[in-house]
Amino acid sequence: MVVQKTAAEMNYGLSLPHRKMEDWRWTDLRQLVDKPYPPRQTVVAAAKDVERLLRSSPFAKVGGARMVFVNGRYAAELSQLKNDTVTSTINVDEPVITMNAAFATDGACLKISGTVDTPIELLFITTNAAARTIATRNVVEIEQGAAATLIETHLGEGSYLSNSVTQIRVGEGARLDRIKVELEAADAIHLSHVHTTLGKNSVFNDFTLTSGAKTNRQNGTVEFKGQGSEAKVSGAFMLGGRQHADTRLVIDHQVPHCTSRELFKCVMDDNARGIFQGKVIVQRGAQKTDGKQSSHALLLSETAEFDAKPELEIFADDVVCGHGATSGDLNHDHLFYLMSRGIPPAEAKSLLIAAFVGEAFDLIAHEGIKEALVKFSNKWLSQHRSGRA
Amino acid sequence: MLEIKNLHVKLADEDRVILNGLTLSVKAGEVHAIMGPNGSGKSTLSYVLSGREGYEVTEGSVIYKGEDLLAMTPSERAAKGVFLAFQYPIEIPGVATMQFLKVALNSQKKARGEKELSTPDFMRLVKERASKLNIGPDMLKRPVNVGFSGGEKKRAEILQMAVLEPSLCVLDETDSGLDIDALRVVADGVNGLRSPDRAMIVITHYQRLLDYIVPDHVHVLSRGRIVKSGGKSLALELEAKGYAQFESEAA
Numbered sequence: 001m002v003v004q005k006t007a008a009e010m011n012y013g014l015s016l017p018h019r020k021m022e023d024w025r026w027t028d029l030r031q032l033v034d035k036p037y038p039p040r041q042t043v044v045a046a047a048k049d050v051e052r053l054l055r056s057s058p059f060a061k062v063g064g065a066r067m068v069f070v071n072g073r074y075a076a077e078l079s080q081l082k083n084d085t086v087t088s089t090i091n092v093d094e095p096v097i098t099m100n101a102a103f104a105t106d107g108a109c110l111k112i113s114g115t116v117d118t119p120i121e122l123l124f125i126t127t128n129a130a131a132r133t134i135a136t137r138n139v140v141e142i143e144q145g146a147a148a149t150l151i152e153t154h155l156g157e158g159s160y161l162s163n164s165v166t167q168i169r170v171g172e173g174a175r176l177d178r179i180k181v182e183l184e185a186a187d188a189i190h191l192s193h194v195h196t197t198l199g200k201n202s203v204f205n206d207f208t209l210t211s212g213a214k215t216n217r218q219n220g221t222v223e224f225k226g227q228g229s230e231a232k233v234s235g236a237f238m239l240g241g242r243q244h245a246d247t248r249l250v251i252d253h254q255v256p257h258c259t260s261r262e263l264f265k266c267v268m269d270d271n272a273r274g275i276f277q278g279k280v281i282v283q284r285g286a287q288k289t290d291g292k293q294s295s296h297a298l299l300l301s302e303t304a305e306f307d308a309k310p311e312l313e314i315f316a317d318d319v320v321c322g323h324g325a326t327s328g329d330l331n332h333d334h335l336f337y338l339m340s341r342g343i344p345p346a347e348a349k350s351l352l353i354a355a356f357v358g359e360a361f362d363l364i365a366h367e368g369i370k371e372a373l374v375k376f377s378n379k380w381l382s383q384h385r386s387g388r389a
Numbered sequence: 390m391l392e393i394k395n396l397h398v399k400l401a402d403e404d405r406v407i408l409n410g411l412t413l414s415v416k417a418g419e420v421h422a423i424m425g426p427n428g429s430g431k432s433t434l435s436y437v438l439s440g441r442e443g444y445e446v447t448e449g450s451v452i453y454k455g456e457d458l459l460a461m462t463p464s465e466r467a468a469k470g471v472f473l474a475f476q477y478p479i480e481i482p483g484v485a486t487m488q489f490l491k492v493a494l495n496s497q498k499k500a501r502g503e504k505e506l507s508t509p510d511f512m513r514l515v516k517e518r519a520s521k522l523n524i525g526p527d528m529l530k531r532p533v534n535v536g537f538s539g540g541e542k543k544r545a546e547i548l549q550m551a552v553l554e555p556s557l558c559v560l561d562e563t564d565s566g567l568d569i570d571a572l573r574v575v576a577d578g579v580n581g582l583r584s585p586d587r588a589m590i591v592i593t594h595y596q597r598l599l600d601y602i603v604p605d606h607v608h609v610l611s612r613g614r615i616v617k618s619g620g621k622s623l624a625l626e627l628e629a630k631g632y633a634q635f636e637s638e639a640a
Contacts, residue, residue, distance in 0.1 A: 339464045340441075341464075342468045342493050342494075342496045344464045345462070347496065351489075351492065358483050359482075
């Protein structure tokens with residue numbers, strides 16, 4: 001069969017993943033990448049646009065050193081951290097990585113040794129210009145015994161496709177707290193892949209807030225390479241309008257005595273569509289693995305939709321693994337109780353929605369970051385639930 | 390304060406009639422006890438007064454402080470001073486008790502056009518009311534009713550009542566699930582809130598609670614209507630003879 005290439009594919013010279021591919025059944029990029037987004041464009045950003053975007057980061061006041069990328073290029077004058085040349089190879093045949101390998105223009109190269117107390121923020125901002133693809137490739141290495149908190153913020157204006165691939169290595173006895181916030185422009189497409197390998201006795205605590213872009217696909221892979229490690233991968237969706245967000249995680253237990261936890265809380269309004277695909281693999285010999293995943297969706301309208309695809313692939317016999325997925329509406333008894341105390345319906349709903357996503361925010365260790373996210377979520381709720389009963 | 394006239398209520402999604410011509414008049418400062426066997430319509434009365442969905446009023450009226458109570462939403466009723474102490478208080482994970490109390494109090498004040506309380510003033514108010522009910526800071530830090538024992542839940546209901554200072558308190562089986570010590574604490578809390586401006590409707594199956602919260606009037610509810618009213622001695626009579634005599638009278 002000859003499949004006619006789409007305009008975007010012709011422009012890229014690449015094939016895009018489509019719904020006949022199992023991992024992409026809900027996110028057909030042949031359709032969702034609706035027009036050509038030419039890669040490797042050079043756009044000079046106006047200073048006032050950059051400033052406005054920088055100020056709009058929820059973490060503008062959380063402090064710590066920043067590394068700023070404007071339209072896919074490292075901006076030294078806006079950054080407190082020096083950048084290095086990225087050399088990254090991820091041996092995985094995956095469409096987001098393939099696109100990134102072809103088009104990446106720059107990226108962050110971060111090596112952490114020792115304990116860094118204040119969060120480091122990687123900011124990726126895109127200014128308004130003709131539709132285009134912006135691809136960045138990042139490498140983060142947390143060396144043996146080191147510890148850091150890393151924020152990754154994606155912000156933008158206009159119509160663009162952002163492709164972000166990050167390779168993370170957490171060394172022996174090291175700890176990384178990573179908080180990613182996807183607040184791309186309303187007309188943007190965000191594709192990402194994060195590939196993490198964990199050394200012996202390491203801790204990886206990852207949280208992603210997904211609230212921007214019209215189309216979002218985020219892949220995450222966590223590979224346990226050393227015993228005694230722990231990974232918590234969590235996230236929240238706050239989506240409205242016709243937003244589409246698809247998160248696919250693969251947690252790969254390759255060695256014994258590791259623990260993994262996944263918790264996703266997804267709030268969807270209007271015609272939004274959320275997808276959570278979580279796979280836990282326990283390889284032969286990875287005994288005493290403790291792996292649990294759960295995804296919960298709160299549908300605020302009749303037309304919002306959520307699909308969950310939990311998968312377990314277990315090749316060891318002495319393990320504890322489990323998964324759970326729920327999807328539903330606000331609890332009417334909870335609502336009545338709040339209203340019976342004088343709280344008007346719209347506020348009662350906001351309180352319950354905030355409590356629902358708050359469970360995922362609570363997994364973030366850094367108080368300042370957690371507060372910034374709660375503030376963001378309250379703002380989102382006031383915009384989405386205002387005037388509705 | 391409250392005039393219930395010939396109230397008929399059925400379940401919204403089935404034909405079952407639960408209240409069948411209930412009439413009751415409650416004046417400010419009075420405490421009315423409503424006693425009745427299981428299934429007589431006690432809890433339905435409390436839900437209809439607080440505005441829970443799922444019930445349909447087919448006949449009759451409820452006038453509260455001169456206004457049609459049934460036309461108001463649950464939060465409007467609360468802002469106008471109606472409070473229901475739930476038989477089974479609802480657990481709400483993720484909503485902190487203090488935040489809940491503050492949003493509730495300030496929502497009511499806002500609806501009444503009063504000035505909202507500042508955080509320090511609010512904290513002071515809650516601490517003062519909580520200490521009288523043996524509620525420590527530990528309980529206030531937890532999410533609403535989550536992990537509370539039966540007794541703690543009932544004390545938390547009374548704390549809400551003490552903070553919100555309603556005009557009409559409806560206590561639905563507040564004694565259920567309480568041992569004698571917890572019952573005393575709760576009853577002391579309720580008695581502390583008795584005032585000439587405030588009315589209370591105490592709904593209970595057993596006479597025991599009325600030893601502690603002494604009512605001005607006692608009514609017997611059977612098959613959806615009040616079949617006998619009297620003074621507090623009526624409660625003792627019920628305790629001795631049971632409800633059977635009224636079941637036949639109602640029929």
